[in-house]
Amino acid sequence: MRTHGWSGTAPVDDAEAVERILAAARRAIDRSGSDFSIAEVARDLGVTRQTVYRYFPSAEALSTATAIAQTTHFLDILAEHVSKIRDPATAVVEGIAYTLERLPHEKYLNLLLTPGRASAFSAGVTSDTALAFGRSILQRFAVDWAAAGISDLDELVEHMLRIVQSFVIDPGRPPRRGAELRTYLTTWVAPALDPR
Template sequence: MRTHGWSGTAPVDDAEAVQRILGAARAAVERRGADFTMAEIARELGVTRQTVYRYFRNADALLAATALAETGRFLAVLGAHLDHLTDPAEAVVEGIAYTLECLPADRYLGLLLTPVRAGTFSAAVTSDTARSFGRAVLEHMAVDWAGAGIGDERLGELVEHMLRMVQSFVIDPGDPPRSGAELRRYLATWVAPALRPEV
């Protein structure tokens, strides 16, 4: 880790450096959304652009990491919202619907799951970052996935399917868009059966 720069107060280690960079990115997002540059972040921290690039390969990677770091609050709210649902199908239907309803109001969730920077994240909805978020969503549900017969591989596929569903509704909400009970009815009809045990 370089010891000069950082406006005169160098971080004690790489973990602190990353946290400072994420903090600067978060401040930039709060000021004007996703439209920031690595140069802007470097200026705010009092370091060179190369220092920021050492930790994040480009502005999109930094934006994704910032968004993922800030979704913890949403995951806590989602977990509380879903804590009474133990049936996998019901939990997934409500998880998708609730996430779609929260997107317009949650700046960081929107950065992860909606088209920004000319579609960078929309095109990568199944990226490692998005899948990490999706996995965290499932882990915050009160569902015994293993007890329901959904092992690790199937859980990974379920994360992908949920992300693809959210992306589809974001790109084309429908005419008129579904919401509330109608959205849940649609998801219960077409998504829930994949999670029901075969009889």
Template sequence: MRTHGWSGTTPADDTEAVERIIAAARTAIERSGADFTMAEIARDLGVTRQTVYRYFANADALLTATALTETGRFLDVLAAHLDHLTDPAEAVVEGIAYTLESLTADKYLGLLLTPGRAGASSPGITSDTALTFGRSILERFAVDWAAAGIDDRRLDELVEHMLRIVQSFVLDPGRPPRQGADLRAYLTTWVAPALRT
């Protein structure tokens, strides 16, 4: 760990350094959105850009790490919202609908799941970051996936499918955009049957 800079208070270890960098990124996102620079983060921390680059390869990597850290709260809220649903089809329908409805209110979730935001240099909605995030969502569901006949490979495919559905609705919400009961009825008609076969 570098020992110079840090506005006179050197982190105890690399873990603390990463936490401080993510906290600075969070402040930058709150101040001006996702278009911060590594120089801005370094200036806020009182370190050189090289120090920030030691922990994060670029601004996209830092943005993604910050968004993942912050979306933990969303995962907790989503898990509590779905904790009574044990049917895979019902849980997936409600999970997609609730996530879509939360995108506008949760800026960090939006950073992860809106094309061209966090992970902009990645292949998009099926980036490793998005797939890992999606898998962590499904693993918090109150569904017994194995009892439902969905093994790890199929669960990964389900994550991809759910992310592609979310992306589709983000890119084109429809005219008029589906919301509430209408959105859930649509997903129940066209998504749920795949989980009931």
């Protein structure tokens, strides 16, 4: 059995390898921020860069996977924040507004959505990963989506992600916050939640 690489302890399977790479990326992000390198992650693991690239084709892909893996904390906070809201339109408006307001305070969510990374976010806003992430957010809301006549959560998630994307890319001049942001979203986003 080969023992070089992986600091002498090879992973038992690909799932463990991915888990270790994500943990090393998390440590690198904690040390270096979003400008970490694949080489830094490889050194931490005791492997070559090619080994990391075998699982993640770029630093961008690794950064995104790490951020998504670490957003459970934010999802819990968001779910608690909207836990008493049963109206779909109000929940969506508050979910979008709260996400935009928390963005500067949530390191890993920030990796996914910051304006400096807008091109990466733009390219993947409707990816399967983004849609799955969004669905996991909506499923934590206290809204009975089916009873509200909303059967296609993927389309709702796509709409919400496109709204968030728009505000991330161009927050406005000056950026809307608080009640002003919620009023804007209630006027222009909430009507999309009316049953057809």
